[in-house]
Amino acid sequence: MYPDHQSRSHALYERALSVMPGGNSRNTVYFPPYPVYIDRAEGCRVWDVDGVERIDCINNYSALIHGHCHPQIVAALREQAGKLLSVALPTEAEIRLAELVTERMPGVEQVRFANSGTEAVMIAVMAARAATGRNKIAKIEGAYHGSYDAMSVSVYPTPDLWGPEDAPEGVAPAGVYEAARASTIILPANNVEVGRAILRRHADDLAGVIIDPLCKNLGFLQVDGEFLKMLREETSALGAKLIFDEVYSFRMGYNGAQGELGVLPDITAMGKVIGGGLPIGAIGAPGKLMEALFDPRGGAKMSHGGTFNANPMTMVAGVAAMELYDRAAHDRLAGLGERLRSGLRELLRVTGRPGTVTGAASMVGLFHTEEPIKDYRSAVKAMMSEPSLGQRTEAFFRHMLNNGVYMASQGFMVLSTAMTEADIDFILDKAEGALRAFPAEAA
Numbered sequence: 518m519y520p521d522h523q524s525r526s527h528a529l530y531e532r533a534l535s536v537m538p539g540g541n542s543r544n545t546v547y548f549p550p551y552p553v554y555i556d557r558a559e560g561c562r563v564w565d566v567d568g569v570e571r572i573d574c575i576n577n578y579s580a581l582i583h584g585h586c587h588p589q590i591v592a593a594l595r596e597q598a599g600k601l602l603s604v605a606l607p608t609e610a611e612i613r614l615a616e617l618v619t620e621r622m623p624g625v626e627q628v629r630f631a632n633s634g635t636e637a638v639m640i641a642v643m644a645a646r647a648a649t650g651r652n653k654i655a656k657i658e659g660a661y662h663g664s665y666d667a668m669s670v671s672v673y674p675t676p677d678l679w680g681p682e683d684a685p686e687g688v689a690p691a692g693v694y695e696a697a698r699a700s701t702i703i704l705p706a707n708n709v710e711v712g713r714a715i716l717r718r719h720a721d722d723l724a725g726v727i728i729d730p731l732c733k734n735l736g737f738l739q740v741d742g743e744f745l746k747m748l749r750e751e752t753s754a755l756g757a758k759l760i761f762d763e764v765y766s767f768r769m770g771y772n773g774a775q776g777e778l779g780v781l782p783d784i785t786a787m788g789k790v791i792g793g794g795l796p797i798g799a800i801g802a803p804g805k806l807m808e809a810l811f812d813p814r815g816g817a818k819m820s821h822g823g824t825f826n827a828n829p830m831t832m833v834a835g836v837a838a839m840e841l842y843d844r845a846a847h848d849r850l851a852g853l854g855e856r857l858r859s860g861l862r863e864l865l866r867v868t869g870r871p872g873t874v875t876g877a878a879s880m881v882g883l884f885h886t887e888e889p890i891k892d893y894r895s896a897v898k899a900m901m902s903e904p905s906l907g908q909r910t911e912a913f914f915r916h917m918l919n920n921g922v923y924m925a926s927q928g929f930m931v932l933s934t935a936m937t938e939a940d941i942d943f944i945l946d947k948a949e950g951a952l953r954a955f956p957a958e959a960a
């Protein structure tokens with residue numbers, strides 16, 4: 518049972534505390550009182566250092582589309598590790614991964630690799646500035662786009678600081694450069710008229726708008742079609758760039774979110790899945806823009822380097838993962854996501870517990886409230902008006918953890934092709950137990 522102060526995980530955490538702040542290098546993998554330490558994994562299962570087996574329903578926050586240690590990905594890595602780890606010259610695998618990505622993403626004719634989604638977003642934002650000669654980037658209030666200066670603005674703003682609904686303040690955590698805060702414009706999600714007015718107010722210096730079409734940080738809140746249409750129209754009319762952050766939402770469709778939603782961005786930031794489980798980021802756009810920005814043969818507007826950009830280990834893992842993730846694999850996985858979403862909705866109905874299920878394809882969110890959530894502020898207001906909401910989220914996570922299911926402590930799940938319908942039914946069975954364990958007043 519977790520927590521167990523006699524466990525190896527607890528002992529490791531105690532050891533970690535003396536050499537890392539809070540024993541941690543990555544906030545999302547910490548949960549109180551201590552995180553579980555993992556020893557090994559295979560397919561959709563992970564085993565912790567105390568020998569407990571769980572289904573991995575987070576898949577390294579989306580990166581592991583095929584679960585753990587897929588034999589084809591491992592074979593490609595073993596072969597590559599015996600030949601070449603990294604090198605200051607290009608390899609053929611880089612071209613192959615670029616071909617696979619550009620074939621798939623309708624708005625991406627050319628691509629350039631980096632090492633994380635954070636980097637990809639950072640370069641995409643700089644590219645929008647370089648292409649337009651302007652400074653300001655608009656983002657959605659509450660949206661997460663990685664740990665980078667300008668994009669750290671208004672990820673978790675509090676009501677005392679967030680300002681009026683029709684003119685949200687940019688709220689920056691400590692460490693963000695003031696000019697980065699001031700040049701980040703905040704839009705409320707899904708409010709067409711307010712969004713349009715804000716963009717027009719900043720028209721003269723607006724370099725771009727960045728959007729995660731299935732806003733992961735807002736529990737996979739789907740950006741509605743009218744709002745997306747407005748962003749496309751306004752950015753085109755104002756001469757600004759529309760950036761899709763598909764680091765997560767690439768999973769929405771075989772051709773990414775842009776293929777699924779039928780809206781073409783000017784610039785796309787990618788990461789996670791396309792690296793087959795190794796660190797990756799990528800920025801893509803039509804060829805003319807990519808060449809103007811990056812072509813090293815001369816005249817490029819930007820200078821972009823990186824010791825590990827397109828490193829051969831990541832490239833071969835990415836190639837293997839993307840070749841495996843064909844249309845049939847995508848459709849089967851999306852079907853598992855639908856089975857989980859509809860199963861959870863049915864469980865909420867039969868148990869009478871409050872809840873809303875969100876998400877698309879292989880991404881599944883569960884809010885333990887029926888308050889309508891349309892943007893960041895409505896999510897925070899739901900948390901404040903229902904003090905037990907946070908407790909229910911934690912209790913659900915803890916119950917799942919103690920019953921063989923590892924999901925995100927924030928309340929969502931991301932599936933892998935290593936799963937079967939029986940695995941989804943196992944997760945649903947445990948979810949029923951978690952819901953029924955809620956105190957009666959939650960019912």
Ligand SMILES: Cc1ncc(COP(=O)(O)O)c(C=O)c1O
Pocket residue numbers: 578632633634635636638661662663664729733762764765766788789797
């Ligand atoms: C939408 C989105 N953009 C960017 C990032 C940053 O990617 P990375 O963690 O690879 O830096 C994330 C990470 O979760 C993300 O969810």
